[in-house]
Amino acid sequence: MKYENLKLPATKPENYLELKASLLVEGVNADRQSMKGLGVSFKEQRHGLFGWDFDDHAGTLLPDDFTLPDGTVVQFRMKNDAPYKIKQKNNKRLLYKNEIEICEVNWLRRPEFYNKKTSQGYNMPEIGQVGGEDCLFFCYQNYCSHFSKNKQCLFCNLVSTSKTYNSVLKKKTIEAIGEVAGEAWKEGMARHVLITGGCTTAENETKQVTAIVQSILKHTGLKKLPGTVLPSPAKGDSIKAYHDSGIAAIGYSMEIWDERLYSAVCPGKAENTSHKEFIESIESAVKIFGEGNVYGVFVMGIEPKESFLEGVRVISGLGANVVPFVWSPNPGSKYEGHRAPAPKWYYDTIMEAAAIVKGNKFSSDDRNHCYKCDGNSLLHDALRIRGI
Ligand code: SF4
Incomplete structure (x- = not known):
């Protein structure tokens, strides 16, 4: 169990709820490689009414949301200096907090x-x-x-x-x-x-x-x-x-x-x-x-x-x-x-x-x-x- 803020084993739903709360409050960022296919295979943000990101990103496509291993859906709230970052590694998208690997995540399919x-x-x-x-x-x-x-x-x-x-x-x-x-x-x-x-x-x-x-x-x-x-x-x-x-x-x-x-x-x-x-x-x-x-x-x-x-x-x-x-x-x-x-x-x-x-x-x-x-x-x- 590497992620210091989670008290329970990472596979328990309670952990993913706690993780989701943290991602929504502290924001997230992603590297370029992990966002390959965005706007083609994966759903991008479209700003239908409100903007939820911590930082504006006009002209840059960002994911709309992603899933945690138990299927929990998390809104992608971009923050330039967020402690959370999604990176591409060995054909997987992995979520890190301050360089500590937490779990695999997936973007959602683009309609x-x-x-x-x-x-x-x-x-x-x-x-x-x-x-x-x-x-x-x-x-x-x-x-x-x-x-x-x-x-x-x-x-x-x-x-x-x-x-x-x-x-x-x-x-x-x-x-x-x-x-x-x-x-x-x-x-x-x-x-x-x-x-x-x-x-x-x-x-x-x-x-x-x-x-x-x-x-x-x-x-x-x-x-x-x-x-x-x-x-x-x-x-x-x-x-x-x-x-x-x-x-x-x-x-x-x-x-x-x-x-x-x-x-x-x-x-x-x-x-x-x-x-x-x-x-x-x-x-x-x-x-x-x-x-x-x-x-x-x-x-x-x-x-x-x-x-x-x-x-x-x-x-x-x-x-x-x-x-x-x-x-x-x-x-x-x-x-x-x-x-x-x-x-x-x-x-x-x-x-x-x-x-x-x-x-x-x-x-x-x-x-x-x-x-x-x-x-x-x-x-x-x-x-x-x-x-x-
Ligand atoms: S949240 Fe308030 S200000 Fe915003 S659209 Fe609704 S009523 Fe108007």
Whole structure:
């Protein structure tokens, strides 16, 4: 056992969870040789909405994510001086920490549709991107009204990401989204979708999402769309409208559980949707979509463990899932240059969160979201360890 920070044998899932937390918090880098085939055989980053790297890398292709030996998916968060480095050695890609070999890793397969164009001539990866191994992501409009009033969430770098990389279309047509989904399903690269608008105040958002879902259903031949829509917080009648669109699940980006911290960290969002409205809406959504088909989405690492876990307790007590993304103090956000809590904090907190979710015992399956969907959340991995 060479890796000094891991207390358990490296083959135990707990170790890979701890390692994943460390990779997300401390960042990673890779040598040129290990990245051979990137953008051809292996999936490259496409910056569909936010940038998660610690350092910008305009003009340089980087991997989107990679897998650890037990199948854990890890988001590649580039940091020039990261302690972790992936190197090519004897036809293998090996992960090192400060020159100490830890384990073999693998890049993820590049979707074939990344080489294709829609009938309207758009490059398909500028419309939709695959997150992790099997989640097809669409941001129908890369826009958020809070930036123009300087009231954006302090951790968000939507505008800066768009300016730095300009790698996706800001607004996608409904037909193009359907065609991309059709190709992704045909080649077996998608099991679920994640559809979001990056937070728009447009009143016709439900109509827009309905048209998008219908277009995807038409092009894939599916009857019901497995996956999640994450619109501006859906309230009142709009919840039913989203349900009737044909998508299986809905998400709510609450971001921060503690009410006062939420108002301070997400000033624009808190003016439009209060903590209380979020809870009431999630409760209503569970009644309409069913237990396990609603998601509360959080940024993990900004608020204290106690209040985060309280949020997990309440949300999962309502019959909804929790998806907590590991905070990256990324370039272009107001928190740029800050540091996230230590990897051990993430490991301990997420194991407690998994115990809470397990204790709430509502029925949930992996039709809409699974541990292969994204590499920047730890809870689905911790739940696997807990036997869920
Ligand atoms: S609501 Fe917050 S997280 Fe969402 S796009 Fe706007 S600023 Fe970013």
